[in-house]
Amino acid sequence: MRTGYQDIKDHILHQIRSNVWTPGTLLPGEIDLAESFGCARATVSRAMRELVDEGILERKRKAGTRVKSSPTRRAQFAIPIIRTEIEDTGAPYRYDLVERHVLPAPNWLRSRLDLPESASVLHLKCMHYQGNTPYQFEDRWINLAAVPQAESYAFKDIGPNEWLVQEVPFTDGNLEFSATNATEDIAAFLGAPVNAALFTVERTTWLADVSVTFARLYFARDYKMTTRL
Amino acid sequence: MRTGYQDIKDHILHQIRSNVWTPGTLLPGEIDLAESFGCARATVSRAMRELVDEGILERKRKAGTRVKSSPTRRAQFAIPIIRTEIEDTGAPYRYDLVERHVLPAPNWLRSRLDLPESASVLHLKCMHYQGNTPYQFEDRWINLAAVPQAESYAFKDIGPNEWLVQEVPFTDGNLEFSATNATEDIAAFLGAPVNAALFTVERTTWLADVSVTFARLYFARDYKMTTRL
DNA sequence: AAGTGGTCTAGACCACATT
DNA sequence: ATGTGGTCTAGACCACTTT
Structure with missing residues (x-):
């Protein structure tokens, strides 16, 4: 089975949960990760982008991607009828x-x-x-x-x-x-x-x-x- | 300037806001939209995917993409320190x-x-x-x-x-x-x-x-x- | 100037739900 | 069986931010 963006998300989350990547840690760049996963950079990119949307990571150009230090996790809730x-x-x-x-x-x-x-x-x-x-x-x-x-x-x-x-x-x-x-x-x-x-x-x-x-x-x-x- | 996924999101939102695409309306397929915008299908795909995340659209394979009928818009809020x-x-x-x-x-x-x-x-x-x-x-x-x-x-x-x-x-x-x-x-x-x-x-x-x-x-x-x- | 993420492309194949 | 979205690729160029 091929490595998908979801696998990468899971992997990153696992590193965070098991305290390998603690808040503030600088993650490898997209290219490095893509290589080590054996997938395209776009796949890593999507995984990381979604983790940013979910409030887990922070990204800045040139500075790289870090585990967000205050995990301002965003709660979502629906406003039902x-x-x-x-x-x-x-x-x-x-x-x-x-x-x-x-x-x-x-x-x-x-x-x-x-x-x-x-x-x-x-x-x-x-x-x-x-x-x-x-x-x-x-x-x-x-x-x-x-x-x-x-x-x-x-x-x-x-x-x-x-x-x-x-x-x-x-x-x-x-x-x-x-x-x-x-x-x-x-x-x-x-x-x-x-x-x-x-x-x-x-x-x-x-x-x-x-x-x-x-x-x-x-x-x-x-x-x-x-x-x- | 090239057509980006954000432009497509804006366009779709505009159609909805101006009541051209009302709740329940079936939108054109990704390929059609990509052609009419003059961009790649992946670009349309991303725009639509994000609108789904935001609770605006609903997608089903084979059935296509529709404007969500009860716009259960998801409120997001952060839990700050x-x-x-x-x-x-x-x-x-x-x-x-x-x-x-x-x-x-x-x-x-x-x-x-x-x-x-x-x-x-x-x-x-x-x-x-x-x-x-x-x-x-x-x-x-x-x-x-x-x-x-x-x-x-x-x-x-x-x-x-x-x-x-x-x-x-x-x-x-x-x-x-x-x-x-x-x-x-x-x-x-x-x-x-x-x-x-x-x-x-x-x-x-x-x-x-x-x-x-x-x-x-x-x-x-x-x-x-x-x-x- | 250089390094990182951000986005786009053109094409491909897959997965699912309906027919 | 078919049509739709879902995902991936390999490569390209751009934009921002730091050095």
């Missing part, structure tokens, strides 16, 4: 629209989404259930200038999360994870005591230079988001 | 060891780390400050069977996080993000009211089949972890 996430647990998914209003964008939202003073937004409050258990409370704001068709959509059966994903492409976004003490309102919706610590995700998405939507997602008590390193 | 994270803000970093004990592993930890009944662990409580402001309370458990040299290390000046990163390689790990109500103890350390919602990270790391360490990190109030999509 909530319906899928719940259905994957085997439980039925249920969605409820709690409130729906069109209104002028409040100031805090205007500054967050960089909206003009005249901006009009659609504000939705929704509940997502796992079976009969409250799962997430969604506080969603949609920029009607960017997504005018949202104004005529009821969101009675399909949540804004899912609808937006299908309807509107986006180019950029950011996520903020934090913890929030449950207000009376939200506590009631989620069936949690007032002041319970809730895992909270705030998400903003943009289509090029235009902000599309902002959402605050409050998860039920004891929710944990998990990811692998 | 806390000292670096703080120093990057411009503020000085301060570390304090609060408690340090060697003890038999409690049951909950044994089951979490898959430790034998006789296992002995090092338990540390530490505080991390940003300037004089409490930043994070760290509750750390180290498997002394995996890291015997920890027993003789004082952790007075360097935190276990940083020490472990330099000292012990790891192969796997997982992260859990959640929200916790501050207990009296932790509230005092972090200067927060009792019951304040604290963003919490639980991290387990393994070296092959041996568990290395488990940590609970409680962040100060209002901490937000941010990442881009």
Whole structure:
């Protein structure tokens, strides 16, 4: 069998794991490695490039390739559609629209989404259930200038999360994870005591230079988001 | 200038963003695209492969390449060394060891780390400050069977996080993000009211089949972890 | 100036999933 | 059986960074 880029990745990882190549170590150059593996330089190159992507190695021209000293391993996690996430647990998914209003964008939202003073937004409050258990409370704001068709959509059966994903492409976004003490309102919706610590995700998405939507997602008590390193 | 893989990525992303290629659309094959761009197939291949890695496209042999219908874009975030994270803000970093004990592993930890009944662990409580402001309370458990040299290390000046990163390689790990109500103890350390919602990270790391360490990190109030999509 | 990684090419063969 | 992506090669030239 021929030596593939995956074999080289494995070999490098093995050297690191067995402490042969410790953080900071300078690895042999691509040409040397290619020779010792008996493969083309491009193959070594791909292996090393992927290890850089995975946060294991650092490369600089002329300086060579080193084992990253603070292995800033990048955790990746997917942002699933909530319906899928719940259905994957085997439980039925249920969605409820709690409130729906069109209104002028409040100031805090205007500054967050960089909206003009005249901006009009659609504000939705929704509940997502796992079976009969409250799962997430969604506080969603949609920029009607960017997504005018949202104004005529009821969101009675399909949540804004899912609808937006299908309807509107986006180019950029950011996520903020934090913890929030449950207000009376939200506590009631989620069936949690007032002041319970809730895992909270705030998400903003943009289509090029235009902000599309902002959402605050409050998860039920004891929710944990998990990811692998 | 020659057409590079980055140009092709940009072009594909542009088609998607301008709704020419909507979710589900079948893209031309590599050979066709290579011809229309006037480049080698390998170049197109790399562009598409990276877009798959980024969660934009889906590929299946024989079936071709499609725009992913539920753009499960993967958020990536780095797990920095806390000292670096703080120093990057411009503020000085301060570390304090609060408690340090060697003890038999409690049951909950044994089951979490898959430790034998006789296992002995090092338990540390530490505080991390940003300037004089409490930043994070760290509750750390180290498997002394995996890291015997920890027993003789004082952790007075360097935190276990940083020490472990330099000292012990790891192969796997997982992260859990959640929200916790501050207990009296932790509230005092972090200067927060009792019951304040604290963003919490639980991290387990393994070296092959041996568990290395488990940590609970409680962040100060209002901490937000941010990442881009 | 020189050495390293970064990218591209043109061609080849392989592996897999559908037909 | 066929068509698609997946990978590899051998060589070339470029770009960056250090000396």
